[in-house]
Amino acid sequence: MRSANPNSARPMPPNAFQPIQTIKEMLMNSSFVMRASERGYNRFLSTGAASSYIGGHPDSILTRHSSFNFGPYQAGRPGFGRLRVFGDETFSGAGCGYNIHPHHNFIICAFVLECQLTHINTVGNIDQLTPGDFYAFSAGSGGKHCEVNLKQDDLHVIYIWMMPDQLLLPPLYSRSHFDALSSRNKLVTLVGNVDGGVRVSQDVKVSRLVSDKSITLEYVPTSAVHGVYASVLEGTVDCAGTPLERRDSTGIWGAERIPLRTSAQETDLLIVETAA
Amino acid sequence: MSNEPLKRLMCLGCGFLYDEALGLPEHGLPPGTRWADIPEDWACPDCGTPKRHFEMVEIPYALGQPEFCPADAA
Numbered sequence: 001m002r003s004a005n006p007n008s009a010r011p012m013p014p015n016a017f018q019p020i021q022t023i024k025e026m027l028m029n030s031s032f033v034m035r036a037s038e039r040g041y042n043r044f045l046s047t048g049a050a051s052s053y054i055g056g057h058p059d060s061i062l063t064r065h066s067s068f069n070f071g072p073y074q075a076g077r078p079g080f081g082r083l084r085v086f087g088d089e090t091f092s093g094a095g096c097g098y099n100i101h102p103h104h105n106f107i108i109c110a111f112v113l114e115c116q117l118t119h120i121n122t123v124g125n126i127d128q129l130t131p132g133d134f135y136a137f138s139a140g141s142g143g144k145h146c147e148v149n150l151k152q153d154d155l156h157v158i159y160i161w162m163m164p165d166q167l168l169l170p171p172l173y174s175r176s177h178f179d180a181l182s183s184r185n186k187l188v189t190l191v192g193n194v195d196g197g198v199r200v201s202q203d204v205k206v207s208r209l210v211s212d213k214s215i216t217l218e219y220v221p222t223s224a225v226h227g228v229y230a231s232v233l234e235g236t237v238d239c240a241g242t243p244l245e246r247r248d249s250t251g252i253w254g255a256e257r258i259p260l261r262t263s264a265q266e267t268d269l270l271i272v273e274t275a276a
Numbered sequence: 277m278s279n280e281p282l283k284r285l286m287c288l289g290c291g292f293l294y295d296e297a298l299g300l301p302e303h304g305l306p307p308g309t310r311w312a313d314i315p316e317d318w319a320c321p322d323c324g325t326p327k328r329h330f331e332m333v334e335i336p337y338a339l340g341q342p343e344f345c346p347a348d349a350a
Contacts, residue, residue: 024331071289074329084288084331102322105291139291141341163333167284167293168341 028079029227029253029276036247039088040066040073046096053099055148060096064089067231067249080251081227081274082204085161088247090154097148103139105169107162107200109191110135110147111178111208111270113233115155121145123173132178136191136198140169158233160272165202174198180210180268187217187271203275210269211235211262219258225276227253230260235267278310285311286333289325293333298342 044050046060054062066073067086078084084106091097100120110117111134119127121137122144129135137145149155176198178190191198192205205222209215221228230239231249238261239250252258253276262269282296294300294314299307303321305314311330318327 069288069329078331101290103291104293104322105286140338163286163335165335166338166341167333167335169338 024078027077028081031250031252031254032077033242033244033250034067034077034248036065036245038076039247040064040068040070040076042066042072046093053101054096055099055146056091056096057093060091060093062089062091062096062098065247067229080229080272081276082163082202083160083229083272083274084163085159086229086231086249086272087159089157089159091147091149091157092154094150094152095148096155098146100144100146102142102144103137104142105139105164105167107136107138107164107202107204108145109137109160109162109200109206111158111160111190111206113156113158115149115151115153117155117157118148118150119145120148121171121173123171125173125175127173127175129175132180133175134178134190134198135173135175136200138164138169138172138201140164140171142168143171158231158270160206162200162202162204162274169201178208183208183210185209185211185213185215187219192273205273207271207273208269209260209262209267209271211267212265213262214264215260215262215267217260219260219271219273221255221258221273224254224256227251227274227276228255228258229272229274230258231270231272233268233270235265235269236263237261237267237269282308283311284333284335285330287320287323287325288329288331289320290323292320292322294330295342 042064044054044062046054046056065088068079070085112129117129187209189207229251232244285294299305299309
C-alpha cells in the first residue's frame with residue numbers, strides 16, 4: 001500500500017512507489033453495494049431518434065437498467081474487473097429489439113429470464129432462447145447480431161459484456177441451458193473454464209443459484225485478485241453480511257470466501273467472477 | 277514524433293478497435309495518427325459512440341492479427 005502521508009519523516013523504501021492508479025481503474029477494482037434504484041435507466045422507443053437501432057412495432061419500448069456506464073448512461077461506475085456492461089433489459093411489444101448491428105472484440109452473454117429471445121448473428125446462427133437458455137457471442141474480429149422479441153409478452157434478458165483476453169479473435173457463438181429444476185439449491189457455473197461451462201476467452205466465470213429454501217454457502221473466489229459481482233435477480237440474499245433485495249447487487253474484491261444466505265422464498269442469484 | 281509507445285483504444289459502445297499504428301486510412305486517419313490528434317468530436321465509425329467513451333487497452337492481438345500492419349510491411 002502506498003504511504004498516505006507524503007510528508008512522512010520515514011524514508012520510503014526504494015520500491016514503494018507504485019504507478020498511481022487512475023480513478024477509472026480504482027472504480028473497477030473497489031468493492032461496493034448497488035441498490036436496484038441506483039442503476040442507470042434508459043428507455044428506447046422504436047420510433048424517433050433510436051428507430052434505426054431499436055426495431056419493432058411503433059409502440060415497442062426497450063428498457064435497460066445498467067449497473068455500469070453504457071450508452072447514454074454515463075453517471076455511474078465504468079465497470080467491474082473485465083466487465084463493462086451488466087444490463088437488465090426488457091423488450092416490450094412484438095418485434096421489439098436491437099436491429100442487426102456490428103461488434104468487435106466484446107464477449108457478449110445473454111441470459112433469458114422470461115419469454116423468448118430470437119438471436120441472429122453473422123457467425124451463422126439463428127437461435128431462439130427461452131428461460132434458462134443463455135449464449136456467449138464473442139465478436140472478435142467482427143460480427144453482427146440482432147436481438148428480437150417476436151412474442152406479445154415482455155422479454156426479460158440479462159446482458160453481460162466482457163473484455164476479451166486477445167484482440168480480433170475469430171468470432172464465436174456458443175449456447176447452453178441452465179435447468180433451474182435439476183440445479184435447484186445448487187450453485188452452478190454456466191460460463192467459464194469448468195466442466196459443463198460455456199468457454200470464453202477471458203478470466204471470467206458466471207454462476208447461478210436458484211433456491212426454493214434458505215441455502216447457506218460460501219463462494220470461494222479463484223484467487224485474492226479476483227473480484228465477485230453478485231446480482232439478485234429474484235428474492236433476497238444476505239451476501240457477506242449485506243442484505244440484498246431484488247435487483248440489488250454488490251461487487252467484492254479481496255475476499256477469501258464470501259458467505260451467502262438465500263431467503264426461504266424463491267431466490268435467483270447471478271454471480272460474475274472476474275480477474276482484476 | 278513522439279517516442280511514446282503506440283496505443284490501442286476500444287469503443288465501449290461496440291468494441292471497435294483504434295490502433296494508433298494502423299490508423300484508419302479509410303476514414304482519413306493515416307497510420308501513426310495519435311489518439312490525442314484525433315478531433316474531440318470524432319465518433320466511432322461503426323456505432324457513433326463519442327471519442328471520450330473509448331478505453332485504452334493493453335490487450336494483445338490474437339494470433340495472425342492484425343491482418344495487415346504497416347509496421348510489418350515497412
